[in-house]
Amino acid sequence: MEEERKPPLGQRILDNMWLLLALGLAVPTISYTLWGIIELISMGDATLP
Amino acid sequence: MSIFSPVGNWFKAPTGTERLWVGLALTWCLIMSVTMPYWHFKGKQNSTGESYKVEASAFLDRANQFIESNKVGEEKGVPIVEPSPGGDAYLVGEMWRWYPILKLKKGQTYRLHISSPDLQHGFSLLPMNMNFHILPGYDHVLTITPTSTGDFEIICNEFCGIGHHMMTGKIIVE
């Protein structure tokens, strides 16, 4: 039957809580936290002319 | 119903008014997305966060040397210091004062170094309402060009202990 087939990919993604959990943790950690830490540690020393 | 489980295939694109709104909202989001980078290149007011690691004592030494060699007066015991146009100027924010008083020239650009030897402070320039965050250990450099003349107040807008409300300073622009 038509309805018995697997739902479309988008629906399966939205139904997959582990995938959402993984993405939800990874994206901000990389973009905000890790990138932010890299910015902080790559700061140079003041020369104070 | 938001409280019942949808069954079967419910995945489908929006239609009608909903589709229209999603499109409008997306357009607005894209407009805002280009405005910030546009201003970064074309605008005159940006917070680039230019800064360097600095020891508190080294910064204080440099600031005191700057005060000694450029001092032009005093107000209520606070030195008034005039940096050379286009040059570096130093401002210390500590519990609970901003010093020295800076004397700047309208239209000239200065590299203003601000740091703190103790706690975090909030540099807030009034009545313009320009605000920057100051951290101990960080030499925060603002490349600043006054565009108006007069006396300007500096206050502290990050909590820095019980005397926080007494922490003030001054910039004079001619």
Next chain:
Amino acid sequence: MNATQAIAKFRTCKTTGLRVFRNAEFFTKVNAVLAVVFLLVGAIAAIGLALTRWTAVHLLGSVYYYRMLTLHGVNMLVFWIIFMEMGILYFACTTLLNSRLFSKMLGWISLALMGIGALMTNYIILAGQADVLLTSYVPLKAHPMFYLGIILFAVGALIVCFNFFATLYIAKRDETYEGSMPLVTFGAMAAAIIAVLALAHGAAALIPTFMWSMGWIGPVDPGLYRLLWWGLGHMSQQINVCAMVSVWYFMGTMTTGAKPLNETVCRGAFLLYILFINLASAHHLLVDPGVGPGWKIWNTSYAMYLAVLASMIHGYTVPASLEVAQRRKGFTKGIFGWFSKLPWKDPGFSAVMLSIIIFGFMGGITGVTLGTEQINIIAHNTLRIPGHFHATVVGGTSLAFMGLAYYLVPLIFQKEFYLKGLARIQPYVFGGGIVVMSLGMSFAGSYGVPRRHWDVDFSGSILSAGFDPIAHVMLGLVGIGGIIAFLGLLLFIGLTVATVFFGRSNEGRPMESWQDEHSTRMKDELIEKGYEEEGKDYEHIKTPGTLTVVIIFLLTFAVYYFANWKALADLWFVR
């Protein structure tokens, strides 16, 4: 109650027909009660703050002002909101999925940790050993118990999230429900995902700080601390957003029989939250040293404003679903005929509707604008910031949670409210007060009036400073709005506490409706039809009213946004 049900693990709700699982119900109740207790502590501090910022009154001395500010921030933003959210998580993963709770044991452990943590933190603040404000920016140092209390609380909350995910897992494995999880549970799941990340950042910021306060390690870098702390501080606001939006959907259904127009759109918007909303923690660091413009612009824009898109979507779909529900009931007159026929006297409804309006028109517009990298120069640490977040987390989230409580108490505690007339006006009093206070804060802040500041006359300073008289008038509005909101809050606390402990029981009966017979019947019919028609949509029903409102919203947004760019352009040049 018959014998089989007495030993059963659940009871069947006489109002909704849903199964309420005993274990989860217990934890929902305890968390909700604790939430209200800490709300009261926060409220007592709040009135002191409002009356101190009102310069003509200037109630508290400086020491007590900062102590009450710490107490208010911690109890409101952490304990009230998060306890309430934990209650919602317990409910959303059991009753709505028809599943038992994964572990009662974990429920107890998390409750103990959260309770002890909250008590420790409150004790040490009141003892005067932690006047460091909510953010406890290093190198400001508090007594170690302050950090430890918050760490214990956070670990407890993390365990609740684990229990929640484990329950979602067993519900799916045991097939307690068919198809996909309900939208409200999906939204709660988004909140839980964000909570895990927020609490992890909190641990990363506070555990080293705790060790430093014990003298075990050297100083913590203040820039790094801010980066990590705002991972906790702002991400927990995104938990609030997700929880609030879920409550909007839940209450939309409960009070009007509304049904989400398109599940894909609603869930897709939550997905955008999950992916992008947490980047916005960066907007606290926009005028900070140490982080560069690329990082600031990208993160504060939530990856090209995709999370703002999500909020704008919810801001349309919730009212549009109400409009469709109303039109299906036959309220089809004109563009706004459906609107005036909404159940405005039902406090569950009015609180949620006010929450949508205040959150959208005030909180959302100001938040996105103030969080713009360059515009933040004229907003950072001014009263514009509390003006913004009292419209999001108070007029938005807290008010929505109050609306929820008007249904939670009869349905979960099975007690009927006394003095229903007072309950009906409570959302308007509280919402109105918050609107006035938030406007006062925002306008005062646009003169540069700082937040977290005891004396804007700067008495005792060497170099004088001060503000325009109009700014003082605006601070008067903060005081007046604060008093009104405080009364609204006391009304809420008084009514719910009285009802929970002394209310008339409605066990074995459906809850008494807040609405008249006719509208109750109409909404119940829609809810019943919702079962049969699940999966169908109402695309043939147009939503011209909602479209008009959201277009007005967009125009307001654009005007406010560009007016702020204009104000910025008048400043000195700075890079």
